Amino acid sequence: MNTLLVYPEFPNTFWSFKYALQFVGKKASSPPLGLLTVASMLPVDWPKRLIDMNVEPLTDEAITWADLIMISAMVVQRSSAQEVIRRCQQARKRIVAGGPLFSAEWSQFPEVDHLVLGEGEITLPQFLDDLEKGHPQPLYQANVYADLSTTPVPAWKLAKISAYESLSLQYSRGCPYTCEFCNVTALFGHRPRTKNADQIISELDAMYYGLGWRRNIFFVDDNFIGNRRHLKEEILPALIAWRKGKVGCPFITEASINLADDPELIAMMREAGFVSVFVGIETPLEESLSECHKSHNLRRDLLASVRRLQRAGIQVMGGFIVGFDHDPPNVFERQVEFIQSSGIVTAMVGMLQAPYGTPLYERLATEGRLQAEISGDNTDGSTNIIPKMGLSQLRDGYQRVLQEIYSPRGFYERVRNFLDQYEPPQISIPIKGDEIRAFFKAIWELGIKGKERREFWSLLLHSLIKYPQKFVHAITLAIYGFHFRRVSEGINGTK
Numbered sequence: 001m002n003t004l005l006v007y008p009e010f011p012n013t014f015w016s017f018k019y020a021l022q023f024v025g026k027k028a029s030s031p032p033l034g035l036l037t038v039a040s041m042l043p044v045d046w047p048k049r050l051i052d053m054n055v056e057p058l059t060d061e062a063i064t065w066a067d068l069i070m071i072s073a074m075v076v077q078r079s080s081a082q083e084v085i086r087r088c089q090q091a092r093k094r095i096v097a098g099g100p101l102f103s104a105e106w107s108q109f110p111e112v113d114h115l116v117l118g119e120g121e122i123t124l125p126q127f128l129d130d131l132e133k134g135h136p137q138p139l140y141q142a143n144v145y146a147d148l149s150t151t152p153v154p155a156w157k158l159a160k161i162s163a164y165e166s167l168s169l170q171y172s173r174g175c176p177y178t179c180e181f182c183n184v185t186a187l188f189g190h191r192p193r194t195k196n197a198d199q200i201i202s203e204l205d206a207m208y209y210g211l212g213w214r215r216n217i218f219f220v221d222d223n224f225i226g227n228r229r230h231l232k233e234e235i236l237p238a239l240i241a242w243r244k245g246k247v248g249c250p251f252i253t254e255a256s257i258n259l260a261d262d263p264e265l266i267a268m269m270r271e272a273g274f275v276s277v278f279v280g281i282e283t284p285l286e287e288s289l290s291e292c293h294k295s296h297n298l299r300r301d302l303l304a305s306v307r308r309l310q311r312a313g314i315q316v317m318g319g320f321i322v323g324f325d326h327d328p329p330n331v332f333e334r335q336v337e338f339i340q341s342s343g344i345v346t347a348m349v350g351m352l353q354a355p356y357g358t359p360l361y362e363r364l365a366t367e368g369r370l371q372a373e374i375s376g377d378n379t380d381g382s383t384n385i386i387p388k389m390g391l392s393q394l395r396d397g398y399q400r401v402l403q404e405i406y407s408p409r410g411f412y413e414r415v416r417n418f419l420d421q422y423e424p425p426q427i428s429i430p431i432k433g434d435e436i437r438a439f440f441k442a443i444w445e446l447g448i449k450g451k452e453r454r455e456f457w458s459l460l461l462h463s464l465i466k467y468p469q470k471f472v473h474a475i476t477l478a479i480y481g482f483h484f485r486r487v488s489e490g491i492n493g494t495k
Contacts, residue, residue, distance in 0.1 A: 002047045004066035005039055005158070007032040008073045008080035009053040012487060013377055014348045016054075017165070019483035023438040023445075026165045028054040030218060033168040034099055035072050036154035038120050043128070050158040058084060063091045071112075072099035075355065075376030085111050096127070100187060101376075104356040106139065115139050119173075119188075121146035145188065148173065148195045153206050166216035166252070169203050171195055171235065175223045177256065178359070179280070180292040181321070184222045186357035192226030197238035204242055207249070214248030214430060224253040224277075228265060236265075239272035247428040250275040257281065258296045260305035266312045275425050276315040279306075284338040285331060288324035292360070306342045310418065313425035318344040322398055323352030325388045332397035336404045343418035345477050346484075347405055351383045351398050360385075381491050402488040408452035411481045412459050418477070419463065419470050431472075442479055450482070 010028075012018050017029050032052055039048050049065070051058050063069070069088045073081040078101055088095050089111050097109060098116040106115045114136055116123045123140040130136040156167075172195070173188040207213040225231060239251075251274040259265060259277065281302060282294055289297050306316050320339065322331055339347045353374050354361040364370050369386040387394045404410050446456045456478055463474040 001067040002065055003039075003042060003049070003068045003070060004062055005032075005035045005048065005050045006058060006069060006071045006084055007035055007050070007052045007054065008071065008077040008084050010077055011079075011377055011380070012490070013076070013380075014484060014487055016487075017480075017483055019486045020479050021165055023441050023479050023482075024165065024434040025437065026434075027163040028052065028165075030164050030166045030168045031156075031159040031161070032072065033154060033170060033220060034120070035070070036156060036159060037151060038070065038072070038098075038124060039155035039158055040152040041120060041124055048155070048158060052159070052163075053080060053084075055160055055163045058087070060091075063088060063093060066093055068096060069093050070096045070098075071102075072097070073101040074099065075101050075104065075374060077101060078105075078376065085109065098123070100183075103187065104183070113138065118142035119146040121148075121150050145174070145191075145193060148193050149199070151195060151199070153199075153203050156206060156211055161211055161213070164215075166218045167207050167211075167213055168218045168220045169200070169207075170220050171200060171224065172221045172226055174226060176226055177223070177294075177296060179294050180360040180363070181352060181354065181358055182280075183355040183358045188222070192223070194227055194230050194235075197234045200235060201238055201242055204239075204249075208246065217249050217251050219251060219253035222254060224255045225259050225262075225265065228262070232265065232268060236268040236272050240268065243271070243273050247430055249273065250425075250427055250429060252276045252278075254278040254280075256296050257300070257302065257305050260308045266309065266314065270313050270425055273425070273427055274314060275427065276317060277309065278317040278319065280319045281306075281338075281344075282319065282321045283324065283327070283331070284334060285324075285327065287326035288331075291324050291326045303338065303342055306344060307421050310343065310421040311423055313423045315346075315418070315422065316342075316344050317346035318342070318348065320347060320349040321352050322349070322401065323383060323385065323387045323389070323394050327389060329389070329393075332401050335401055336410075339405050340410065340414055340417070343414055343421055345411075345415055345418050346480060347414075349398070349401055349405070351381070351394060352385060352387070353383050354385050399491065402491060406481070406485045406488040408455045408481075408485075411485065412452065412455035412478075415459060415474065415477045415481070416462065419467060419474060422470065422473070424470060424473065435472075438479065439475055442475055442482075446478055446482060452478075452481070452485075 010016050051062055071084055095112050096114045096116055097112045102115055103117045106117055116127045118141055122142040127140050172192045174192040175184045176190055255277050257279050284302055309316050320335055354364050355374055364385055370384055371386055372384050374384045375382050447453055459474055463471045
């Protein structure tokens, strides 16, 4: 069967990095790892095509070519996914859908012929078997979790690799924690399930040798350090050995803040090539952390934990939330104070939302405090909850936070703060034509045209004099700031 795999379009958010990617001539952050993994699980003799709508449009020709159209999406892609389904339905094509959006909201998509939900390693073979026998069912759900040792290497050959800034790799699924607002455990459970070292190295070799890849590689685990013993005994030693003699391919991942409590683990991650980690900090307020059951963030000096990672050469990207029931009126000022003091340049701030399947959703539904549907976008100024502080006060405060931290003065002050703390890792990263073009584009857009001209040139001069080895980082972060500022201006209606 001619199989078309479609990844709907993302709205422009902090996570899209759209405006920053334009500097290096890229169209999207990373290819759709889930769909490419699904492609490797389909019959070998089926012709396959991938359309990532963040890279290229979905054409009528592609839809006409297909016998089977498979769609995977996150909640934030709902609007685009609905349009894709509409077009495919009009063309009378068989539609198969899966992924987080459909797993959470499957009853909202009666137009889809076959909903293959949960983890594809379990439900996709069931669908394919029924399809071959001629009686595929409308709904496939799993009541067990997948053994990741069965997960194949993604079909990278289907992706237009040159359009992306990073490639992705998943080592584990599941998280040992129960944060009230997070749906990870609802999707993947509490017990982290992992791939083995041979699988990880095979995927890396496919990128490095098979594709000639040298840019970022994102380990997309929701909590990379969920199984520390396996990491220390098997995975990180294998990554350290793989890293020897290679250039490029810095690693990025997501982890809980208690990574900062384990010097041995930090040192091994640094040696393996991890340069950046996204951490859900959420809030510096103990009462709000306790409310959302973020126990591993409690009773610690969050600022000291962040700086410990920065000094080890691991840049911290931070997730922050406003709108908890226990947030006082001055929560917005306290968030700004923490973000500025921490030097977390990539600070993703959003209003609290309650995803389907989370303890928060169940609690607020019981209290009658849910409204509309969740957008999945923490940068669109929306929420599906009725906050205790009042929606108007929450929105006004949220916009003030963004104005402060992404104003040229606030942002560049934070970049300096970060660079003062940061010790760059010793990874050989070749500078190519994309980076050289990005430098000159930054000079034009930020140093000549931009409203941050004074701050930009001050940062460059400061970096060259004080820490020239961090000059490339300073340029990169300035470009990030351009993206964040454009997105936050859109939220605040000041474009």
